[in-house]
Structures are given as C-alpha cells and as structure tokens.
Amino acid sequence: MSNSQFTPGVASGRLAADDYARNFGDIAPRLEPHEARVAADRCYFCHDAPCMTACPTSIDIPLFIRQISTGTPEAAARTIFSQNILGGMCARVCPTEQLCEEACVRETAEGKPVEIGRLQRYATDSLMEAGVHPFARAEQTGKKVAVVGAGPAGLSAAHRLAMKGHDVVVYDARAKAGGLNEYGIASYKAPGSFAANEVQWLLKIGGIRIENGKSLGDGLALDSLKQDFDAVVLAVGLAGVNALRAEGEGLGNVLNAVDFIAELRQQPDKAKLNVGRDVVVIGGGMTAVDAAVQSKLLGAENVTIAYRRGREKMSASTDEQDHATGVGVRILHNVAPVRVVGNGAAQEVEFAYTEDGPSGLKLSSETFRLKADQVMKAIGQTLSGQPEGLKLEGGKIAVTGTGRTSVPGVWAAGDCASGGEDLTVTAVAEGRDAAEDIHASLMG
Structure with a gap:
C-alpha cells in the first residue's frame, strides 16, 4: 500500500488507483499445471485418509489429488463436485488450515501439509473455465x-x-x-x-x-x-445482527460489519467506498477479520479488532488472524466495549478489560478509550x-x-x-x- 495522502474522518478515495487494484487482487492465484503436479506429488494417498474425515463434505481428497498428479484435473473436479457442488468457492474460503490440512499426515510429520485447498481450486477452476457441467438430470419425477x-x-x-x-x-x-x-x-x-x-x-x-x-x-x-x-x-x-448493548451504539458511523462487506463486494470501484481514518471492529470471527483487513486495504490508517476473550477463543483461524496482523491490523484481546463516545457520530470507543474465568466473563473496573471515527459490529448474527x-x-x-x-x-x-x-x-x-x-x- 502506498503512502497516499489521507483525508480526515470517514472518506473515500484515500489511495491511488494502483493501490486498490493491488490490494483487492486475488490473494492466492491458481496454481500453474507444473506447480499443481509438484504439490500433488507430496500426497501420501492415505488409505484411511484423515483429511477426508476432516472435510465436512467428505470429498475423496486422495483420489482427486491422484487424478491431478496423473494429469486429469477435470476428473479431479468431478470427484470434488460429486460431494461439494460449490467446491470452487470452498477452495477459496474454506478454513482448510483448521480442517483437511490440519489433519494431513504431512502436517503432523513435517508441519507443512499438502496444499489441499489450492489443489482443489486448480481442479475446479479447470473444469468450470471449460464451461463444462459434469452432471445430468435424472428422469423427471413430477415433484x-x-x-x-x-x-x-x-x-x-x-x-x-x-x-x-x-x-x-x-x-x-x-x-x-x-x-x-x-x-x-x-x-x-x-x-x-x-x-x-x-x-x-x-x-x-x-x-x-x-x-x-x-x-x-x-x-x-x-x-x-x-x-x-x-x-x-x-x-x-x-x-439479524447482535447488538453491542453498549451506550452510544446508535451514533453515526457505527455500522454492521456484514453491511460494510456487502457494500464493498458489490462496488467494482473501491475508490468510491468510505472508510474511517481510525476504524475499530468489535468481534473475533471471520467477519471481523474480513472487515478489518479490507478497511486497512481501503486506506484506513489505524484498524483495531477488539475481542472480549483470548486469542485461542477467536473463531477466526490462526492463519486469518496472522493475515490481519500482517497487513497492519492490531488485535486486542480480553476487552469489551462499554460505551461509544461521540457528538452525533462516533469519535471513541471505551473498553473495559475482561477476565475469562470458570464462572464466565467478567468486566474489570479498569477502562481505556480508542479513537474511532468508524465502528463495526461483528459479534454474531441471528x-x-x-x-x-x-x-x-x-x-x-x-x-x-x-x-x-x-x-x-x-x-x-x-x-x-x-x-x-x-x-x-x-x-x-x-x-x-x-x-x-x-x-x-x-x-x-
């Protein structure tokens, strides 16, 4: 991200056009055919594959990786789609580091799993870009x-x-x-x-x-x-979105993180999107991380994720948390919002430190404030x-x-x-x- 001139408060167009293109480009481009073959060759093709057990859709992972290794990615894609028809998107967003790749024998032995997610994307993209649909309807039932x-x-x-x-x-x-x-x-x-x-x-x-x-x-x-x-x-x-239940929640520029992400997803020109100079995202899941990272990529100077419990309790994966801190997002643990402070619009958020003990979460009397001209709620949906x-x-x-x-x-x-x-x-x-x-x- 360049050192573009920032405008004060919540504003759009903070960055140069090249910055937006780079920041919102594909974070993990598809493997090239040679890269895919090399990655596939690392698989042990386990008979009782723990990666397959860890996959919620029970994709036959050893089979589709073997099909890639033999140069038939379209066959691999059919294996994937037979269990997960949205395997293309799941290859991009699934927390593989917590599921199949965490269970991989290579991860256990070497700390470096087979790149199952990227191999899945390689296979599914190959078939989808060919415009092929691998399934046909059965005879109509009349139902x-x-x-x-x-x-x-x-x-x-x-x-x-x-x-x-x-x-x-x-x-x-x-x-x-x-x-x-x-x-x-x-x-x-x-x-x-x-x-x-x-x-x-x-x-x-x-x-x-x-x-x-x-x-x-x-x-x-x-x-x-x-x-x-x-x-x-x-x-x-x-x-539905859970409420903060904190004083000042109704002030201007206090918004739902899901709405922010939805607007960003539907806007092809990222330079038109408003973002604060000092953004605070409250929550500990994937939505919180996605909102915080994208705020930073839009040009926010200071972005903080505030979570009421410890790092190990965050539902966002460790990889996602590391990605957030890698782009400059600060993550605070064991803090809970008690008040949004401002005059018509948010200016600060007051937090209390928390203690997560056997009897549940307790707020201490010790508080502090963070500057915040934009506050995003990512504390769960209903x-x-x-x-x-x-x-x-x-x-x-x-x-x-x-x-x-x-x-x-x-x-x-x-x-x-x-x-x-x-x-x-x-x-x-x-x-x-x-x-x-x-x-x-x-x-x-």
Missing part, C-alpha cells in the same frame, strides 16, 4: 420443491434435488443469488464475478428457477409453500424473525437427522439450522444431505 434462500445451503440442496429429477424453485430476498458467497466474504478471496459465475455454472444442471426479491414474510408464507410444493427447504441464513410454527433451538431452527424440522415436509439447512458450524462448506454439506433425505422421502 416440486421450494428452497428459500439462495446461499450455499440452498444452492447445494437445489442442485442435488434437480439432479435427482425434481423441479426446484429457489426464492431469495436479495437481487443476486449466492448468499454469503456473493455478499459476505472478503473481496480479495474471490475477486471479480466468481460468485455469480459459479451460480450460473451450477444452474446448467437444469430444472432450477430462481426468483429474487422474495423472503418469508415478504412475498412468501410457509403454509402456502407447503400447499404448492411437495417439500420445502429453509436455507435463510442468519440475517435468525431474522421466527418462521411460522417452527420449533427453535439456541436461536436457530431446530432440526433432527438430515435437516428435518418440527413441521412435516419442511427441512432446514445451513446457518439457520441448529447443529453444525457456521461455515460455507458445512452449509453445502447440510443442503446436499437434506436434498438426499427429501428425495428418499418423496420417492418412498
């Missing part, structure tokens, strides 16, 4: 399924259902399909229009229609969907509203087995469903498995 939510879980469910021969209508509240893949990840992880292109590629299976601008309570009613369709999948994600008649568990839709809800004929998958971790790859697995269960149920 219709509604999917509410066009994020990873909804798209995964829709594709598997269509592949089984069912007709699927996907409803989504936003103008574009893709959910968090389109609106919620850091731009440098999937630059350009990859998320939108992936949706169009997925739709090549046929039998799926997407209707935008419709959500439960706004154009859709669960009872009506149950009457009009043979099954319903709820994959609505978590649209289910927006309560879908009609559905039992909840822990603030999410209660499910049993492979996504069955308390209402017959209605399944739920992804972040909105109880159980699994809030990861793209987990959502894909849950959508796929719900679709398989729906198919079995519909076909008797």
Whole structure:
C-alpha cells in the first residue's frame, strides 16, 4: 500500500488507483499445471485418509489429488463436485488450515501439509473455465420443491434435488443469488464475478428457477409453500445482527460489519467506498477479520479488532488472524466495549478489560478509550424473525437427522439450522444431505 495522502474522518478515495487494484487482487492465484503436479506429488494417498474425515463434505481428497498428479484435473473436479457442488468457492474460503490440512499426515510429520485447498481450486477452476457441467438430470419425477434462500445451503440442496429429477424453485430476498458467497466474504478471496459465475455454472444442471426479491414474510408464507410444493427447504441464513448493548451504539458511523462487506463486494470501484481514518471492529470471527483487513486495504490508517476473550477463543483461524496482523491490523484481546463516545457520530470507543474465568466473563473496573471515527459490529448474527410454527433451538431452527424440522415436509439447512458450524462448506454439506433425505422421502 502506498503512502497516499489521507483525508480526515470517514472518506473515500484515500489511495491511488494502483493501490486498490493491488490490494483487492486475488490473494492466492491458481496454481500453474507444473506447480499443481509438484504439490500433488507430496500426497501420501492415505488409505484411511484423515483429511477426508476432516472435510465436512467428505470429498475423496486422495483420489482427486491422484487424478491431478496423473494429469486429469477435470476428473479431479468431478470427484470434488460429486460431494461439494460449490467446491470452487470452498477452495477459496474454506478454513482448510483448521480442517483437511490440519489433519494431513504431512502436517503432523513435517508441519507443512499438502496444499489441499489450492489443489482443489486448480481442479475446479479447470473444469468450470471449460464451461463444462459434469452432471445430468435424472428422469423427471413430477415433484416440486421450494428452497428459500439462495446461499450455499440452498444452492447445494437445489442442485442435488434437480439432479435427482425434481423441479426446484429457489426464492431469495436479495437481487443476486449466492448468499454469503456473493455478499459476505472478503473481496480479495474471490475477486471479480466468481460468485455469480459459479451460480450460473451450477444452474446448467437444469430444472432450477430462481426468483429474487422474495423472503418469508415478504412475498412468501410457509403454509402456502407447503400447499404448492411437495417439500420445502429453509436455507435463510442468519440475517439479524447482535447488538453491542453498549451506550452510544446508535451514533453515526457505527455500522454492521456484514453491511460494510456487502457494500464493498458489490462496488467494482473501491475508490468510491468510505472508510474511517481510525476504524475499530468489535468481534473475533471471520467477519471481523474480513472487515478489518479490507478497511486497512481501503486506506484506513489505524484498524483495531477488539475481542472480549483470548486469542485461542477467536473463531477466526490462526492463519486469518496472522493475515490481519500482517497487513497492519492490531488485535486486542480480553476487552469489551462499554460505551461509544461521540457528538452525533462516533469519535471513541471505551473498553473495559475482561477476565475469562470458570464462572464466565467478567468486566474489570479498569477502562481505556480508542479513537474511532468508524465502528463495526461483528459479534454474531441471528435468525431474522421466527418462521411460522417452527420449533427453535439456541436461536436457530431446530432440526433432527438430515435437516428435518418440527413441521412435516419442511427441512432446514445451513446457518439457520441448529447443529453444525457456521461455515460455507458445512452449509453445502447440510443442503446436499437434506436434498438426499427429501428425495428418499418423496420417492418412498
């Protein structure tokens, strides 16, 4: 990042055009064919591969890496897509360092795992860029399924259902399909229009229609969907944002990190985006890291992530945390916001130190303040509203087995469903498995 002249307060155009292009370019470009072959040759092709067990979608990792090593990346892609139809995006955003690569035998023995994520991207990109869709629909069943939510879980469910021969209508509240893949990840992880292109590629299976601008309570009613369709999948994600519960939260320039990221994702000209000089992001997950890093890349001088517990409790991976500090983001642990200070708009955030003991989190009487002309909340998301008649568990839709809800004929998958971790790859697995269960149920 250049030493461009900064403007005071929250402003746009802090950097030179070349800075934006460099800062928001592809953070991990695809491997070249020779690089992929070399990386694949490091795999031991374990019979009882721990990497495969660690993958939420159970991709046959040794098989697809062997296919790359023998010069057939398209076959490798089919192996991946048979388990994870959004394997292209997952190769970019999945925390492989916490999942398959952490379980890799090479990681255990040498501290350097096989680059599974980058190899997955090499394979999936090879097939997708060829414009090939590796699957065909089964004979049509005459059954219709509604999917509410066009994020990873909804798209995964829709594709598997269509592949089984069912007709699927996907409803989504936003103008574009893709959910968090389109609106919620850091731009440098999937630059350009990859998320939108992936949706169009997925739709090549046929039998799926997407209707935008419709959500439960706004154009859709669960009872009506149950009457009009043979099954319903709820994959609505978590649209609500937790409150800080701190004085001054309503001041200007206190915003939700997810909204900041969504705006950034949809703006091709990053120079038009406003960012503060002193940015404070409150939270400890991937959203917090993505918001903080991108604030820095937009030209913020000082960016701080403030988290109420210790480093080991942060849900953002160690690699993500290291990436944040590597671009100049400061991370403070064991601090909690108690007040946002300002005159109409945020100027400072007052924090109290915390102690995380056996009886829970306690705030000390010792406080300090950080300058902040922009404050972002990244402290978790919640289910927006309560879908009609559905039992909840822990603030999410209660499910049993492979996504069955308390209402017959209605399944739920992804972040909105109880159980699994809030990861793209987990959502894909849950959508796929719900679709398989729906198919079995519909076909008797």
